[in-house]
Every structure is written in structure tokens, then in C-alpha cells.
Amino acid sequence: MKIIGITGSLASGKTTASKILSFGKGPLFSADKYVKKLYKQNDFKKKIYKKFNLKKKSNVKKDLKKKILSNHSNLKKLEKIIHPLVRLEMKKFIKKNENEKFVFLEIPLLIESKLSKNFDVIIFIKSNKNVRLGRFIQKGGSAKLFDVLDSQQLSDQKKSKFCHHIILNEKNKKFLKKKLLYIFKQYE
Secondary structure, eight states: OOEEEEEEEETTSHHHHHHHHHHHSSSSEEEEHHHHHHHHHHHHHHHHHHHHOTTTOOOHHHHHHHHHHOOHHHHHHHHHHHHHHHHHHHHHHHHTTSSSSEEEEEHHHHHHTGGGGGEEEEEEEOOOOOHHHHHHHHHTTTTTHHHHHHHOOOOOHHTTTSSSSSEOOOOOOHHHHHHHHHHHHTTT
16 A cells, blocks of 8 residues: 655635546545635534633634634644544544555645654645735634744744655646656556
8 A cells, every 4th residue: 555645825726726636546634625624513613612711602713713813832732632632533534545556645634643654655846925825714713823833833834844745836736647647557
């Protein structure tokens, strides 16, 4: 089994790249998708309410964004709760799919979380900051939140050192797909 990691900075196109790359080739784990599931679980929400002193029945995500914007250290507190849960789920996913030829994991903070050693191949999806900011705002985010989240990530230059392949994603899906499939042929 080859474990392929897809990573990149905020709003670089990781999800699109992951879907293209894994389609028909193997199962895909998305850390972001798993985190969305966490926010629907009562036990998780209780932890968040308690840790961040939020009112029960509040809009957890909205209130957390406010907390993070008012004090950036709250992002690290949140990551300390979320990251171990994501890692555990990642391990379960790999174990469950151990008989597959390829498994794909889309992990936004793969390098920052020091997970490189767990992957046979790491593909870094890269886009310039203005393109990423535009995508983030288009999805309903704010420039202020983008700046806070983006500042917590390693620079593209530092992340690139840990990756086997770097794909610049600033054009269209067709171009992205062509680049991804070209890279993947090396491993088939």
C-alpha cells in the first residue's frame, strides 16, 4: 500500500486536487471533512463549550472564529483538541484500507503537524496568497480570519522541502488534473 498525502496552504485547492487524484484509484480521507463531523458530535461540542467558555446552544463555529480573531492563541488551544482526534481517525482509516494499493489523505497541516514520516508520497498544492485569499472569501471567509489562519502555517518554501511533488494551482481544474495525473503515473 502506498500512502499518499495531499497538503497545501489555506485555500490552495487541496480538496479539489484530492478528489481528482483519488478518483477511481483508492479511498480518500479528508481531515477537513472529519473535523466538520466532529462539530456535529455532542461530546466534542461539550469540550469546546467548556474549553472556550462558550454558551451552550451557541453557534460553535461562529463563536470560535470570534475567539480566535480576538486572541490568536485560541487557535492553538483548538488545535490541541482537534489534532489528536484527526490523527486517531487517520490511523483507523489507514488500517481499515490496508489492502488497498493506494490510500489518499488530504491533510492541511501535514507538515506543521510533523506527519511527513507517515507518508510514502507527499504532494504539495501551492497557490499565491492573493489567489488563496480570493478563494477563501468566495467560500464565505473574511480577510481578517484568512490572515490569522495563514500566519499560523509554515511558508510554502519551508513546506516544499518536505514534499515529493509541488503543483502550482492557479489556473483551471483541467490544468490541475493534467499535472496530478502526470505525477500519479510514476506510482501506478
